[in-house]
Amino acid sequence: MPSEKNKEKVILEAAASLFTSKGYQATRMEDVAKEAGISKGLTYFYFKNKEDLYLALTRRAFDQFKEVFKEVIRKKGQSGLDQVCDLFTSVSSFAKANQVYFDSIVDFLDLLKKYNDPSKRDSIHPRILESEQFQKLLETHHDPAKLGIRMISQGIKDGSIRPELQPEITFYAIWSMMIGYEKLRGPIGYEEKEIKINDENWEKGYLKLIKDMLKGTVQASKPVTVQGSLF
Amino acid sequence: MPSEKNKEKVILEAAASLFTSKGYQATRMEDVAKEAGISKGLTYFYFKNKEDLYLALTRRAFDQFKEVFKEVIRKKGQSGLDQVCDLFTSVSSFAKANQVYFDSIVDFLDLLKKYNDPSKRDSIHPRILESEQFQKLLETHHDPAKLGIRMISQGIKDGSIRPELQPEITFYAIWSMMIGYEKLRGPIGYEEKEIKINDENWEKGYLKLIKDMLKGTVQASKPVTVQGSLF
DNA sequence: TTGAAAAATTAAATTTCGGTCAAAAACCTC
DNA sequence: GAGGTTTTTGACCGAAATTTAATTTTTCAA
DSSP, rough: OOOOOOOOOOHHHHHHHHHHHTTTOOOOOHHHHHHHSOHHHHHHHHSHHHHHHHHHHHHHHHHHHHHHHHHHHHHHSOOHHHHHHHHHHHHHHHHHHHHHHHHOOOOHHHHHHHOTTTTGGGGGGGHHHHHHHHHHHHEEEEEEEEHHHHHHHHHHHHBBBBBSSSSHHHHHHHHHHHHHHHHHHHHHTTTSSSSOOOHHHHHHHHHHHHHHHBBBBSSSSSOOOOSOOOO | OTTOOHHHHHHHHHHHHHHHHHHHHTHHHHHOOOTTTOOOOHHHHHHHHHHHHHHHHHHHHHHHHHHHHHHHHHSSOOOHHHHHHHHHHHHHHHHHHHHHHHHHHHHHHHHHHHHHHHHHHTSSOHHHHHHHHHHHHHTTTTHHHHHHHHHHHHHHEEEEEEEOHHHHHHHHHHHHHHHHHHHHHHHTTTSSSSSOOOOOHHHHHHHHHHHHHBBBBTTTOOOOOOOOOOO
């Protein structure tokens, strides 16, 4: 039995592919089924409904997203500030290479916002609230952010980031810039003007601003050796 | 004939109200019609389809959004940096008071991104591409940003913002932070920890970071008198 | 004033999915 | 290889978007 991938995975991958090319709305469950080489009914055997399927995809997205953070942390010899900059670039690549995944993460933030707003919470279909996918996401969605916050703390300890900064808020500000960067990146390309702001300048500009925002006493260009475990 | 509002407006307001309380998806065209006191069919007389209705709402959103920018510029005696900070606060209020509008603006960025990505462009329903609403938005969506960029330029001229910054990218970075701020604000409230990051601290933290990021030679706390017209 | 063309409005018909379900097929396991 | 369990199917249902044809209202020139 070669390439006997399990069905869930096949469906999920079909969905990811179609959501990428046609978008969530325009993709019919029947399309997903056809792409996965199964019947429509079967997709409902593996996923409760379309939204559930999307949330399942979102979970994978968060998993991979977290990997990006871990990968940055794994690299040795980087100061906290280096890590943050590295993260920005890595996330940007991740978003370009996995649009749907990145988008699904940002979409989940909207859902979460509704969920935490008492006046909106019941506008979410109970079907979603109860879904295992959603519950799991509630537990794990914050994991990447935790790593990000740790990077800032790290930077404060090693002196590459100003000590007066509050790690949580600071990280969220960076995370905000990443989200906004992805939202704005495309639309900007086509600006008038002679000043050609291509993707590269765009990214460099953001990075520069982030550095200036965070920079502490240590020169980020001189890698800081982090001593021992900080935890 | 009192309160003889024209129908388009009535429909649009009904839609805005329902999209706010139940969300775009969950709002049926019939609901909109009922709320507007007309028959379902008539909404299709005034708007080609549901998406078209949403784009019409988006246009209003951009109009009001632009007003926020203008209002900030209108105030006298503010340095460029002051303006940017003021803008952040004003946009934040706008977003809170007009969730649907703010969201529709951010949603439009997604549409725009697709539109500018050759590989995705045709995943947009032609019906939308052709719609007057969309065409108009293509022309005007950049207006608020133009004003924002002008604020940065202003700040560079009056010394409140570092001269080495590139106005376009710098403004988009701020704009990014605003978008991210709104996406992340809600979900954060419920964090564990003893550190209570409430909305206010949250906003203050962002503002502080923005100031640090932009600050030039002039003390922003001492209002700078801007001499004459700079244009 | 009127009546015919244009505009506004409605209600019903149509279409397009998401979602359900009963039954068939495949797969055990004893 | 009979009985049970799991997987899979495809026809079917209903909700909601969109279309259409028919009806009412408005407009305005003769």
